[in-house]
Amino acid sequence: MRTRCFVVILATLAGCDHGLEPPDRDAVGALRGTITYTGTWPSADSLFDLRFVGMRFTPRDTSDFLQLNRMVISSGLRRNVAQDTFFIDGIDEGVLVYNGIAEKFGPGILDWRPAALFAGDDGTILIREGEIATIQIDVDFSTRPPFPPNAAP
Amino acid sequence: MPLPSQTRLLAILALSLGVSLQAHAQTATLSGRITDPAGQALPGANVLVVGSSIGAATDADGRFRIPNVPAGPRDIEVSMVGFERVRRTINFVAGQVTTLDVQLAEEVLQSDGVIIVANRREQRITSVPVSVAAMAPEELARRNVVSLDDALRHISGVQVQDNQISVRGSSGFAYNVGSRVLLLIDGVPLLSPDTDGVPYEGLPFAQVERLEVLKGPGSALYGSGALGGVVNLITRTFPTEPTTMVRAFAGAYEPVRYAIWRDRWDGADMPRPFAGATVSHARRVSERFGYWVDGAFRRSAGYMRLNEKTLVQTHGKIGWNPNAALRLDVLANVLWRKKDDFLFWNGARDALQPGSLAISSSSEPSGATDNESNQISLFPTLTHVLSTRLFYEIKTRVYAVGVRPIDAAGNVRTYRDGTYGFRFGGEYLLNWNPGPGRYLTGGASVDANSTRSSFFVSADGDPIGNQPEGAVFGQWEQTFGKRIQLVAGLRYDLYRIDASDTVTKLSPKLNFAYSFTPNLTARAAYGQGFRIPSLGERFVDNRDFFPIVRNLGLRPEESTSYELGLRGLLAFSERSDALVDVAVFWNDYWRLIETRFIPAASAFQFVNLIRARVRGGEASIEASLFEGVATTRWGYTYLDARDLGAGEPLAFRPRHMLTVSADSRFGKRYDAGFDFRYASRPESVNSDFARFVPDAETLIDTRVLDLRAGARFGQLRTLLILRNALEYYYMERPALLAPPRHLMLQLQLDL
Numbered sequence: 061m062r063t064r065c066f067v068v069i070l071a072t073l074a075g076c077d078h079g080l081e082p083p084d085r086d087a088v089g090a091l092r093g094t095i096t097y098t099g100t101w102p103s104a105d106s107l108f109d110l111r112f113v114g115m116r117f118t119p120r121d122t123s124d125f126l127q128l129n130r131m132v133i134s135s136g137l138r139r140n141v142a143q144d145t146f147f148i149d150g151i152d153e154g155v156l157v158y159n160g161i162a163e164k165f166g167p168g169i170l171d172w173r174p175a176a177l178f179a180g181d182d183g184t185i186l187i188r189e190g191e192i193a194t195i196q197i198d199v200d201f202s203t204r205p206p207f208p209p210n211a212a213p
Numbered sequence: 214m215p216l217p218s219q220t221r222l223l224a225i226l227a228l229s230l231g232v233s234l235q236a237h238a239q240t241a242t243l244s245g246r247i248t249d250p251a252g253q254a255l256p257g258a259n260v261l262v263v264g265s266s267i268g269a270a271t272d273a274d275g276r277f278r279i280p281n282v283p284a285g286p287r288d289i290e291v292s293m294v295g296f297e298r299v300r301r302t303i304n305f306v307a308g309q310v311t312t313l314d315v316q317l318a319e320e321v322l323q324s325d326g327v328i329i330v331a332n333r334r335e336q337r338i339t340s341v342p343v344s345v346a347a348m349a350p351e352e353l354a355r356r357n358v359v360s361l362d363d364a365l366r367h368i369s370g371v372q373v374q375d376n377q378i379s380v381r382g383s384s385g386f387a388y389n390v391g392s393r394v395l396l397l398i399d400g401v402p403l404l405s406p407d408t409d410g411v412p413y414e415g416l417p418f419a420q421v422e423r424l425e426v427l428k429g430p431g432s433a434l435y436g437s438g439a440l441g442g443v444v445n446l447i448t449r450t451f452p453t454e455p456t457t458m459v460r461a462f463a464g465a466y467e468p469v470r471y472a473i474w475r476d477r478w479d480g481a482d483m484p485r486p487f488a489g490a491t492v493s494h495a496r497r498v499s500e501r502f503g504y505w506v507d508g509a510f511r512r513s514a515g516y517m518r519l520n521e522k523t524l525v526q527t528h529g530k531i532g533w534n535p536n537a538a539l540r541l542d543v544l545a546n547v548l549w550r551k552k553d554d555f556l557f558w559n560g561a562r563d564a565l566q567p568g569s570l571a572i573s574s575s576s577e578p579s580g581a582t583d584n585e586s587n588q589i590s591l592f593p594t595l596t597h598v599l600s601t602r603l604f605y606e607i608k609t610r611v612y613a614v615g616v617r618p619i620d621a622a623g624n625v626r627t628y629r630d631g632t633y634g635f636r637f638g639g640e641y642l643l644n645w646n647p648g649p650g651r652y653l654t655g656g657a658s659v660d661a662n663s664t665r666s667s668f669f670v671s672a673d674g675d676p677i678g679n680q681p682e683g684a685v686f687g688q689w690e691q692t693f694g695k696r697i698q699l700v701a702g703l704r705y706d707l708y709r710i711d712a713s714d715t716v717t718k719l720s721p722k723l724n725f726a727y728s729f730t731p732n733l734t735a736r737a738a739y740g741q742g743f744r745i746p747s748l749g750e751r752f753v754d755n756r757d758f759f760p761i762v763r764n765l766g767l768r769p770e771e772s773t774s775y776e777l778g779l780r781g782l783l784a785f786s787e788r789s790d791a792l793v794d795v796a797v798f799w800n801d802y803w804r805l806i807e808t809r810f811i812p813a814a815s816a817f818q819f820v821n822l823i824r825a826r827v828r829g830g831e832a833s834i835e836a837s838l839f840e841g842v843a844t845t846r847w848g849y850t851y852l853d854a855r856d857l858g859a860g861e862p863l864a865f866r867p868r869h870m871l872t873v874s875a876d877s878r879f880g881k882r883y884d885a886g887f888d889f890r891y892a893s894r895p896e897s898v899n900s901d902f903a904r905f906v907p908d909a910e911t912l913i914d915t916r917v918l919d920l921r922a923g924a925r926f927g928q929l930r931t932l933l934i935l936r937n938a939l940e941y942y943y944m945e946r947p948a949l950l951a952p953p954r955h956l957m958l959q960l961q962l963d964l
Contacts, residue, residue: 079941079943
C-alpha cells in the first residue's frame with residue numbers, strides 16, 4: 061500500500077518539465093563601428109573610460125544610464141589614438157535610437173556623458189537578424205553634443 | 214498590573230530567593246522504573262520534581278535515579294510524548310532513597326505531544342491560540358539540514374527567497390537586509406547587528422530540540438523584527454547517558470542540462486562537489502552539571518561561478534544547577550566563513566555567471582562579492598525557580614560579527630575596509646502561574662547595537678552607527694472553564710537611533726480560543742508588529758561599487774494582523790491520527806522599506822514606500838499512521854498580496870504555495886521519504902531591480918522534489934538524499950538560478 065502510494069506520487073511528479081530554459085535568441089545581429097578622433101584628448105584624470113553605447117530609447121537624464129537592459133555597450137575603447145574600431149555581436153534585432161561614444165569623466169558610477177553621437181540615418185541603427193550593421197562616428201573633443209538630448213548645447 | 218502588585222511580587226521574589234537557598238540543605242534520592250501499559254520499559258521518559266529544574270530521563274531499561282531532591286513533600290511529574298502525564302506527591306525524608314514505579318497510560322491522540330513555546334511558555338500545540346508550526350530534530354537530520362533555509366523551505370506558509378525568510382508573504386527579497394522575521398535561539402534574538410539579517414549558518418543543528426515558526430506578528434512579545442513572524446530554535450538539554458555523534462556528508466551538483474549555460478563557464482562541465490562533517494558530544498557529568506559541544510566543517514565548490522564557500526564553526530552549551538532552584542545555561546558559538554556571494558546573473562542565457570554593471574569602471578563582475586567573516590555569540594541564561602508557580606529568567610546576550618572584503622587579487626582586507634558590529638544586552642523574564650489556568654509573563658529588556666562599516670555614513674558623518682533600545686512587556690493568559698482561553702499582551706519599545714532620533718512603539722496582541730471538544734479548538738488572533746530599520750538601511754552610502762545613498766529619515770515598518778483558525782485532532786484509529794489546521798488571515802503593512810532609484814540623487818536609496826495588504830488562507834495536515842510507521846505533512850497557502858499604493862501585486866510574492874512531505878519506515882532498518890514544494894510564479898518584481906539586471910523579470914513556478922532513503926546498521930546510519938530530483942530549473946528570487954539536481958550521501962555514527 062505504502063509502496064504503491066510512493067510510486068503513484070513519483071510517477072505523477074516525474075511528468076513535470078524541466079522548468080527554466082535558456083531563452084531562444086536566434087533573432088540577433090551584430091554591429092561594427094569605426095571611430096575617428098579629432099581635437100585634444102582629455103587628460104587621463106578626467107577620462108576614466110570610453111565606450112560605444114547604443115540605446116533603444118532616448119535618455120532623459122543620467123539616471124537612465126542604469127537601464128542597462130535596454131542598452132548595447134562595447135568593451136572599453138583605446139585612448140589617445142586617431143582611430144579605433146569595435147564589434148558587438150549577439151544584439152537582439154530592433155532599432156537603437158540614441159547612439160554614440162560615451163566618456164566617463166569622473167569616478168562616480170553615473171559620471172558619463174556623450175563625446176559624440178552617431179549622425180547617419182537620423183542617428184538610428186537598425187539591427188537585423190544575421191546581419192552586421194556598420195557605422196562611422198566622428199568624435200571631436202572640442203565640440204560635445206548636449207546632454208540631456210533636448211538641453212541647449 | 215498596578216505598581217503595588219509589582220512591589221508585592223518583588224517582595225515574594227526576594228523572600229523566595231532566601232527560602233530556596235536554604236531549602237537544599239538536606240536531600241533525598243528518588244529512583245524507579247517507568248513502563249508502558251504492557252509492562253515494557255519506556256526509555257526517554259521525563260521524571261521531574263515539579264517547581265524545580267531537578268529531573269532525569271529514563272534509560273534503556275526505563276529506569277531513572279534523581280539524587281539531591283530537597284526533603285519534604287514534593288510533586289513528581291512523569292511524562293512522555295504519546296502517554297498521559299502522571300503526577301504524584303511524595304514526602305521525601307532526608308538521607309533516604311524513595312522508589313517510584315509508574316505505568317503510563319497511552320494517549321489515544323499522539324500528535325498532540327508536540328510542545329511549543331510561541332507564547333514564551335511551554336504549551337501543547339493544540340492549545341496555542343496562534344498559527345504555529347514545529348519541526349523535530351529527526352526531521353532536520355533526515356533532510357541533512359545544515360542551514361536554516363534548508364528546514365524552513367518545508368514549512369507551510371514559509372517561503373525562502375535565497376536568503377530572505379517570508380512568512381505568509383511578509384517579505385520580498387533584499388539580500389537578507391532588514392529581515393521581517395525574527396530569529397530566536399533559545400528565546401534570544403539573533404539578527405546581525407549591521408543589517409538585521411538572519412545568520413542562516415551559525416546555528417547548532419546537531420543539537421536542536423525543536424524548530425518553531427510563529428506565523429504572524431510577534432512584536433508584542435519580542436519587539437522589532439517580528440513584523441511577519443518568529444522563528445525559534447530551541448536547543449536540547451543534556452542526556453543522562455553520554456552521547457557522541459559523528460555525521461559526515463558528501464555530494465555533488467550535477468552539470469546543468471543546457472549546453473549554452475555550460476559553454477560559458479568551464480567549471481560547469483563537471484560535477485561540483487560539496488562536503489561537510491559534524492562531531493558532537495553531550496553528557497550530563499553529574500546531577501548538577503551537563504554540557505554539549507559540537508564542531509562542524511563545510512566546503513562547497515558551488516554550482517555557479519564565484520559561488521564557493523568554506524565554513525568552520527563550533528557551538529557549546531553548559532548547564533549548571535548549583536541547587537534545586539537555580540540553573541545557569543550558557544550557549545556559545547564561534548564561526549569562520551569565507552564565501553562568494555552571487556548577487557545576480559549575467560542573464561538567462563548566462564545563468565551560471567555573475568553579471569556586471571557595464572558602466573562601472575571595475576573589470577570584475579559586480580554581480581558577486583567575496584568576503585571572509587567571523588561570528589561570535591555568547592548567551593548566558595539564569596533560571597531561578599521561586600516556587601511551583603513562580604520563576605524568573607535573566608538572559609544576557611553578546612553577538613559580534615566581522616566581515617572583511619577580499620579584493621580582486623585575493624587579499625583579505627582589514628575590518629576597517631569592511632564591517633564589524635556588536636549587539637549586546639539582557640532581559641528579565643518572569644513567569645507566574647497564580648492559579649489554575651492563569652499565567653502572567655512579563656519582563657523588560659535592554660539592548661545596544663553598535664556597528665562600524667566602511668559603507669556607512671551615519672548622522673554625525675562617521676562610519677559608526679549606534680542603536681540602543683529598551684522595552685517592557687507583559688502578557689496575561691486566562692482560561693475560563695475548560696473551553697475558553699484568552700491571551701492579552703502589550704509591549705512598549707523605545708529605540709534611540711544614532712543619538713539623533715528616538716522611536717517608541719506600543720505593540721498589543723489579543724488571542725481568543727474556544728474549545729468545542731478537547732480535540733477541536735477555534736481561535737481568533739489580533740496582533741501588531743513593527744520593525745526598526747537596520748543600521749545598514751539607514752546609513753549605507755556608497756558610489757564606487759553601486760550608487761546608493763543613506764536615508765536618515767527612514768521610519769519603522771508596521772503591521773497589523775487578524776486571523777481566524779480552527780485546529781483539530783482527528784483519530785482514524787487507535788494507531789493513526791492527524792492534526793488539522795485551517796486559517797484565514799488579513800495582514801496590513803505600512804511603510805514597507807524597499808530600494809528605489811531616486812533621480813534627484815542619481816542613486817538608489819532605502820525608502821519607506823509601500824502600503825500593502827496580504828490576505829489569504831492556509832490549510833495544513835500532519836498525520837501519523839500505523840503508530841508512526843508512516844508520517845505525512847501537507848500544507849497549502851493562498852496569498853493575495855497587493856501593493857495598495859501602486860494598485861498592483863506586491864513584488865516577489867507567489868499566489869499559491871504547497872508543501873508535501875511523507876516518510877515511512879520499512880521494517881526496523883530501512884526508511885524512505887520525499888519532500889515536494891510548489892510556489893506559483895511571482896506576479897511582479899521590483900521594476901528598479903529589473904532596470905539593470907538582465908532578465909530579472911524572467912520568473913517561473915517552483916516545483917522541487919527531494920527524495921531520501923536511509924538504513925540503520927547498528928550504530929551506523931546511512932542516508933542517501935537526491936535534491937531537486939526532477940532536475941527542475943527555477944529561481945527562488947529573480948536573477949539567481951536555484952541549485953540544480955544534486956545527490957549526497959550522509960553517514961552518521963551514534964556512539
